[in-house]
Amino acid sequence: MPEVDEHTHEIDAADGGKRYPSVTQLTDLIFMLNDGEFNSACAEKLKIFAANLEEIGCDTGKKIKGKITLSIDVEREADGIYFFTPQIKLTTPTEKHGRTIGWVTEDNRFTPNKPRQGNLFGTVREVSQARVVRDV
Numbered sequence: 001m002p003e004v005d006e007h008t009h010e011i012d013a014a015d016g017g018k019r020y021p022s023v024t025q026l027t028d029l030i031f032m033l034n035d036g037e038f039n040s041a042c043a044e045k046l047k048i049f050a051a052n053l054e055e056i057g058c059d060t061g062k063k064i065k066g067k068i069t070l071s072i073d074v075e076r077e078a079d080g081i082y083f084f085t086p087q088i089k090l091t092t093p094t095e096k097h098g099r100t101i102g103w104v105t106e107d108n109r110f111t112p113n114k115p116r117q118g119n120l121f122g123t124v125r126e127v128s129q130a131r132v133v134r135d136v
Contacts, residue, residue, distance in 0.1 A: 033086045042088050049090040067091040
C-alpha cells in the first residue's frame with residue numbers, strides 16, 4: 001500500500017515523486033483542476049476583484065456587494081473517465097442610475113405620460129445646452 005503524507009495527503013509514487021490524493025474536500029478538487037493552474041490563475045483575478053470592491057466602496061462611502069461564482073462542469077465518459085471544466089465569475093456592483101417613472105399605452109408602448117390624464121403642460125425640454133440663470 002502506498003504511503004500517504006498525513007499533512008498534505010499526497011501519495012508517494014514509485015519514482016519518489018508525489019501523486020495527487022483523492023478528493024476529500026472541495027479545496028482538494030480546486031487544487032486538482034488543471035494541475036493547480038486554475039487555482040493559481042484565480043489568485044490574480046481575486047486580487048483585482050478585491051481592489052475593485054475597495055475602490056467602489058471608498059468612492060461611494062456606501063455598503064456594496066460583489067459576487068463570486070465558481071462553477072465546475074463534470075462530464076463522465078462511458079469508459080468511466082471524468083472531465084472537470086472550471087469557470088469563475090467575479091461580479092462587482094454596477095453604477096445605478098436614478099429611476100424613471102413610466103406607463104404603458106393601449107398599444108403597448110412605454111411612455112412617461114400617465115394614460116387618461118389631460119395634457120396641461122408640455123414635457124419635452126431641451127437638455128443639451130446649459131441653462132443660464134439671470135438675476136432680476
